[in-house]
Amino acid sequence: MADTKVPPPATAVRREPAEPADRPRPRRQPRATAGSARMAALLVSPTLLVLTVVVLYPTLMALHESLYGPKGLDPETGFIRATEPFVGLRNYADIFGEAGERFWNAFWNTTFFTVVTVALETLIGVAMALIMHKAFRGRGLVRAGILVPWAVPTAISGLLWRWIFNSDGIANALIGHQVLWTTEGFHAKVAVIVAEVWKTAPFIGLLVLAGLQVIPKEVYEAARMDGAGPPRQFWHITLPLVKPALLVAMLFRCMDALRMFDLPYILVGAQKHSVETLSMLAQNEASNVRFGPASAYSVLLFLYVFLVALAFVRLLGADLIGDVGAGGRRRKGSRIPALRRRSEVTA
Amino acid sequence: MKTTTTRAFQWVGMLAVGALLTACGASDEGAAGQAGPGTFEGRGPITYVAGKDTTGSVQPMLDRWNKLHPKEKVTFIQLPTDADAQRQQMIQNAETKSDAYTVLSLDVVWTSEFAAHQWIDRLPEKRFPLEKMLKPVVETAKYRDGLYAVPASSDGGMLYYRTDLLKKAGISEPPTTWAGMKADCAKVKKLPEARGMSCYAGQFQKYEGLTVNFSEAVNSAGGVVTDRNGKPDVDTAAAKKGLDFLVDSVKDGTIPKDGITYLEEDGRQAFQSGKLIFHRNWPYVYSLAGKSDIKGKYAVAPLPGLDGPGSSSLGGHNLALSSFAKNKATALDFMKFFSNEENTATFLKDASLAPPYASLYDDKALVEQYPYLPVLKESILRAVPRPRVVQYGDVTSAVQQEAYAALSGAKTSAQALKDLQEALQKSTGQ
Numbered sequence: 001m002a003d004t005k006v007p008p009p010a011t012a013v014r015r016e017p018a019e020p021a022d023r024p025r026p027r028r029q030p031r032a033t034a035g036s037a038r039m040a041a042l043l044v045s046p047t048l049l050v051l052t053v054v055v056l057y058p059t060l061m062a063l064h065e066s067l068y069g070p071k072g073l074d075p076e077t078g079f080i081r082a083t084e085p086f087v088g089l090r091n092y093a094d095i096f097g098e099a100g101e102r103f104w105n106a107f108w109n110t111t112f113f114t115v116v117t118v119a120l121e122t123l124i125g126v127a128m129a130l131i132m133h134k135a136f137r138g139r140g141l142v143r144a145g146i147l148v149p150w151a152v153p154t155a156i157s158g159l160l161w162r163w164i165f166n167s168d169g170i171a172n173a174l175i176g177h178q179v180l181w182t183t184e185g186f187h188a189k190v191a192v193i194v195a196e197v198w199k200t201a202p203f204i205g206l207l208v209l210a211g212l213q214v215i216p217k218e219v220y221e222a223a224r225m226d227g228a229g230p231p232r233q234f235w236h237i238t239l240p241l242v243k244p245a246l247l248v249a250m251l252f253r254c255m256d257a258l259r260m261f262d263l264p265y266i267l268v269g270a271q272k273h274s275v276e277t278l279s280m281l282a283q284n285e286a287s288n289v290r291f292g293p294a295s296a297y298s299v300l301l302f303l304y305v306f307l308v309a310l311a312f313v314r315l316l317g318a319d320l321i322g323d324v325g326a327g328g329r330r331r332k333g334s335r336i337p338a339l340r341r342r343s344e345v346t347a
Numbered sequence: 348m349k350t351t352t353t354r355a356f357q358w359v360g361m362l363a364v365g366a367l368l369t370a371c372g373a374s375d376e377g378a379a380g381q382a383g384p385g386t387f388e389g390r391g392p393i394t395y396v397a398g399k400d401t402t403g404s405v406q407p408m409l410d411r412w413n414k415l416h417p418k419e420k421v422t423f424i425q426l427p428t429d430a431d432a433q434r435q436q437m438i439q440n441a442e443t444k445s446d447a448y449t450v451l452s453l454d455v456v457w458t459s460e461f462a463a464h465q466w467i468d469r470l471p472e473k474r475f476p477l478e479k480m481l482k483p484v485v486e487t488a489k490y491r492d493g494l495y496a497v498p499a500s501s502d503g504g505m506l507y508y509r510t511d512l513l514k515k516a517g518i519s520e521p522p523t524t525w526a527g528m529k530a531d532c533a534k535v536k537k538l539p540e541a542r543g544m545s546c547y548a549g550q551f552q553k554y555e556g557l558t559v560n561f562s563e564a565v566n567s568a569g570g571v572v573t574d575r576n577g578k579p580d581v582d583t584a585a586a587k588k589g590l591d592f593l594v595d596s597v598k599d600g601t602i603p604k605d606g607i608t609y610l611e612e613d614g615r616q617a618f619q620s621g622k623l624i625f626h627r628n629w630p631y632v633y634s635l636a637g638k639s640d641i642k643g644k645y646a647v648a649p650l651p652g653l654d655g656p657g658s659s660s661l662g663g664h665n666l667a668l669s670s671f672a673k674n675k676a677t678a679l680d681f682m683k684f685f686s687n688e689e690n691t692a693t694f695l696k697d698a699s700l701a702p703p704y705a706s707l708y709d710d711k712a713l714v715e716q717y718p719y720l721p722v723l724k725e726s727i728l729r730a731v732p733r734p735r736v737v738q739y740g741d742v743t744s745a746v747q748q749e750a751y752a753a754l755s756g757a758k759t760s761a762q763a764l765k766d767l768q769e770a771l772q773k774s775t776g777q
Contacts, residue, residue, distance in 0.1 A: 073463060073776060078463060078490070078491040079463055079464075079465055080463050080464045080465070080737070166613075167605030167613075168605075178604070178605065180604075180605055180608050182552070182608050183553075183607055183608060183755060184751065184755065184757075269552070269554060271553050271554065271744055271747050273748075284744075287434075287435060287740060288738065288740040288741055289464070289740075
C-alpha cells in the first residue's frame, strides 16, 4: 500500500496543491494553496488549542516550577515563608549529589520494571495472540478470558494481588514457603512484575491479534507449498508481518511502564524503596509540598519517556500513529525521504 | 503533505502523551495570605470538610445545626477515605486560596504543617472549653503554643488480650511491662490450646502504623522521638531500649515472622482467629472482635512499657478553620457546636469515636455500652502525640525507613537510631 500510494518526494509536494484547485474557486492557483493551508490551519486549531491548554501549558509550568526550591521555615515566627526561592538548576543538579541516591534508585527501579515487564509481556502477549488467532471451539471464551485482566482497573488489580501476595495468601500456599512479598527486597519487585505482566500482557496480545488478522492466508499457503514448517512460518512470515503492530504495542507498553505508579503504590506500599518508581518519587515530593523537586523529577521522567519513544521510532521504526499495516514495508526507505519532504514543505 | 502532517502529529502526540503523564505535580505559587488571628467576621453558609463518613453520623449532626441556624447552613464536603488523599485535597484548596472549604477535619498529625503554612487560622482559646478536655488531646491542636484547632475526637492504642488463656495459665492481671508480657506468654504457650499461637503483634508494616508503634515503644521506654519543641532527640539509650523491645521480639518470635507485614486489619484478623495472645490496636477493634470467634474471651488493658505502663500515640481529628474561608464567625460557632460535650457523646454512640472530654469516659451509661472507656482514658492520659513537626511527611518517612530497617534486621537498632536522628535533623532543619 505504501509503495504505491506514497509517491516520490518531489511529486508529493507538487500534487498536493492540485487537489483543492479542483473545487470551484474564484482565486488563482497559488492563492488557493494559501487558502487551503489557512483552512487546514483553521480546522486543526481547536486541536492545537486544546493541546496547548492541557499539554503545553502544564509542561511549561512544570519546567518553570522545577527551577524553584521548597519554601523555607522562618525560625522566628514559626511560619513557612510566603515565596519559593529561585534555585536555578539546583533541583536537577541535586540528583548527582548526596540526595540523588533516592532518585537513582527510583530511576533504576523504573528502568528495571520497564525492561523486564515489557520483555515478558511481549513473549506472553504474542503467545496469547497466536492462541486467540487459532480457529477452535470456544475461541470466543478464550479471547474474553485472556482480555479480562486488561479490563480490570490497575488499582483494583493491585488490591487483588495484595491479597494473593499476603503472608497467608495463595501465592505462599502454592509455593509452600512463606515469602513476605510486601516487605522490602527483591521479592517485592517480583510481586510487582507478576501483577503487571498479568495485567498488561493481554494488551500486547490484543494489538498483535489485530496484526495477525490482516495477514493474508495465501502467504501461509505459499509457504506450506514451499515446505516451510510452523516454526519457519512463524519466524519468517508471522513475525515480520506483525512486527509493526508489535512494535507499536511495545512502545505503548514502554511508555506506560516508565510512568508506573499505582501498582507498586497499592500492591507493596508507598514508602518501599525497593519498588519506588520515578512517578512515586515525584508524587512523594509533591505531597510533602516540595513542588520544585517534584517538578524536576517529573521533567526528567518526561525527558526519559520522550527519549525512549524517540529511540523506538528512530531505531526500530515503530509507526506510532500512521497506518499499522503499511509500516513494515515502508519503514526502510521512509526515514530520510520523510525528513526531506518535511523540509521541502516547510521551506 | 499527508506524511508530513502525520509525522508532525507523531511528534505532538508523543509530546502530548509524555507531558500528560508527567505534568501533574506542578502548581502555581504566590504569596500566602497573611490572615491575622482575631478577625472572625461574617455570617452565612459554610462548609464542613472531612473524609468519607462511613458511619452516617455526620449529616444528622449537620442537619441539627442547619435547623437551628437556617441562615448559616453548613454543607458537608466528603473527601476520600484515604487520609493522604484528604490531606492532598485540603492542601490543594489552600494553595489555590479557595474559599470552598471552611471548617477542616484535620488528622492530629497535620496541625503543625497546616499552621506553619498559615493554611489555618489561629483560634481564640477562650472560646472553647479546653480545660474540660484531656490534656494530651489538646496538645495535638497546638503549634508553638498557639491553638490552631479544636479537638473533635481522639484515639489511643490499647493492649487487647485473651482473658480465657491468661486465666487458664493462672494469670489474674494483664501485664504492665514488656518483660511481664513475655513471661505471661511463656506460661500461656504451655497450654495445649495455645499451640501455634504467637505472643504479640502491633502494626509493623512500613506505613504510618509503624511510626505509631515505634513512637509508642520509644515513649514507653522513657525516650522521645522529638522533644516538646519538635527537636529530634532519638539517638538515646532510652529510645534504644524501646526499639530493642521490638527488634528482639521479632527475633525471638514474640512477634510472629509475618508481623512486619501487619496493618491494623491484618493484626485484628490474626487476633480474632486466635493466632495472637496479646495485640496492640485501636478501640474500633473492640466491637468487631465481639462479633468474632473470640467473643467474650478478650479484654483490654493499657499498653505495657519498659518499667511500667507504656505510652500510647494519639489518633483522632481536630477541627480547623481555613484561612481563606468566608463567614468565619459562623465557622467558629459551628466548630464550638460540633465539638461540644453533648455532640461528641453522640459521635461516641453513633460512630465509636473517642471523645476529647474527660467526663464522658466516666459516664456510667457509656461505660456500660463501651467497657473499654476507662482503659482508653488511661491510655490517652498517658499518651504522647506523634512528633509535632512541620515536615511531618518527611519525619514519618524517615521513622518508617529506619525502624523498618531495624525490624527486618538490615541494620542494628543503634545504627538505625543514629541514622534516624540524622535524617530527622535534616528534615526538621534543627
